[in-house]
Amino acid sequence: MNKYFVWMAVIFISLLMVIVAVSSLNSNETKTDTTPSLQWGTDINQAMQEAKNTNKSIFVDFYADWCSYCQMMDDEAFSSPEVKGKLTQNYVLLKVYVDQNPELSTQYKAYSLPTIIILDSNGNEVKRIVGYQSTEQLLNQI
Template structure:
């Protein structure tokens, strides 16, 4: 019995050492690595008003906290300098969490994540992009 407890303790200590040595293996580290300078709003009505005032379209990113491809877009695609520049210059940006906004997600039929929808200032759909996009793929579509 004592050997069993010592063995389990040794395994737990080893796991803690690995977690502290390689923090990138945890989900929390993934979320804090985002260094995008994009300013995302969360209110679509406010974005429509801003789009009218600035003569821009609206770029809506439908996502969820549990969506690994959404997190990958935040870390790899939205942090790309060319993507940041093009989105900032041409769009009012809105992030919509589908779990927190099921009615809005349903209205724009964002059933597969990530889904990006480009809207005019009245909320009419201009373009739809579904699934993970590399920086190059997204630049080609926006």
């Protein structure tokens, strides 16, 4: 009977060691994104003033928490180092939560989500991108 418990303990400890070893290997393989996160503004007037001061266009992301494609764009396209670099270099960033800002959504006719509108520094529409965009698709349009 004692031999049985000894063997069970040896097997249990061996399995535990294998699990710890495998989990430490997986954690070493995890990539860390070292690019800074995007700094989104929420005030259109402030964005227009900043765009005038920096001679940039305004990149407006109309979104909602309940929009699954909006969340996918946040997790994928807007997390890409290439997209982050291009957006930061060329645009003043504005994120508009349509449920909390229906007036701005109506003003720019952002009825489908996600909708991205590129504005000049006076708030005039330059380009409209409607629907989910992969990283590659977004890079080709901005």
